[in-house]
Amino acid sequence: xxxxxxxxxxxxxxxxxxxxxxxxxxxxxELRARARKQHGWRSIxxxxxxxxxxxxxxxx
Numbered sequence: 795x796x797x798x799x800x801x802x803x804x805x806x807x808x809x810x811x812x813x814x815x816x817x818x819x820x821x822x823x824e825l826r827a828r829a830r831k832q833h834g835w836r837s838i839x840x841x842x843x844x845x846x847x848x849x850x851x852x853x854x
Contacts, residue, residue: 803829805850812850 801816803825814833816825826848829835836854838847 801825803835803848805835805853806847807849807853810850810853812852 801820801822803814803816803822805812814825814829814835816822817828820828826835826837826846829848830837834851834854836849838849839845840847
């Protein structure tokens with residue numbers, strides 16, 4: 795059995811279960827760009843909170 799790490803973009807709204815898994819060898823930036831284009835997600839820089847706030851199409 796081989797373990798592998800899969801990045802997942804999850805909505806940061808409390809109680810939301812929306813997620814988008816990354817494709818093979820897709821960086822976090824590429825995943826955010828794909829989520830924005832294909833699924834209507836918003837990613838807002840929030841460096842004082844540790845990175846980005848990612849919101850799905852329902853909460854963005």
